[in-house]
Amino acid sequence: MQVSEVSPSLFSSVGQTNTPKIGNQPGMGDFLTMLVAQLTHQNPLEPMKDSEMMSQFTQLNSLQELQAMRVVLDSAAAANQNAYAASLIGKIVKVAQKDGSTLEGVVGGVTSEKGVLYLQIGSQKAPLSDVIEIRGGAA
Secondary structure: OOOOOOOHHHHOOOOOOOOOOOOOOOOHHHHHHHHHHHHHOOOOOOOOOHHHHHHHHHHHHHHHHHHHHHHHHHHHHHHHHHHHHHHOOOEEEEEEOOOOOEEEEEEEEEEEEOOEEEEEEOOEEEEHHHEEEEEEEOO
16 A cells, blocks of 8 residues: 655645634644644554544634633623723722822723723823722712
């Protein structure tokens, strides 16, 4: 039986996926690159078992699904935080400032800069994460 060589062009697009990397965690492209390397360098007398390959493809599928879930959850968390910030408009808040003092006033609006939400209090803005007290609307 003659065995032909696997063409490198077959795997040329492996690792070029659109799945985003999250932090330092390996992405799907990294996983596929490792799988292809394992397949191309395996011992021809002891090839990978079908069950091992299916296990790796299952892991790849799980990785894709987990990354998709993370994107959806991050989006939902951001929308929830935006809604919460918007619900503070018209309420009196107290915000801890970096110098140890506090800023208190009615929230007039909400802005976002580089992914951080800020409350507009009078002519100043304060990060939503620094709010330490919330009271009902201005009297």
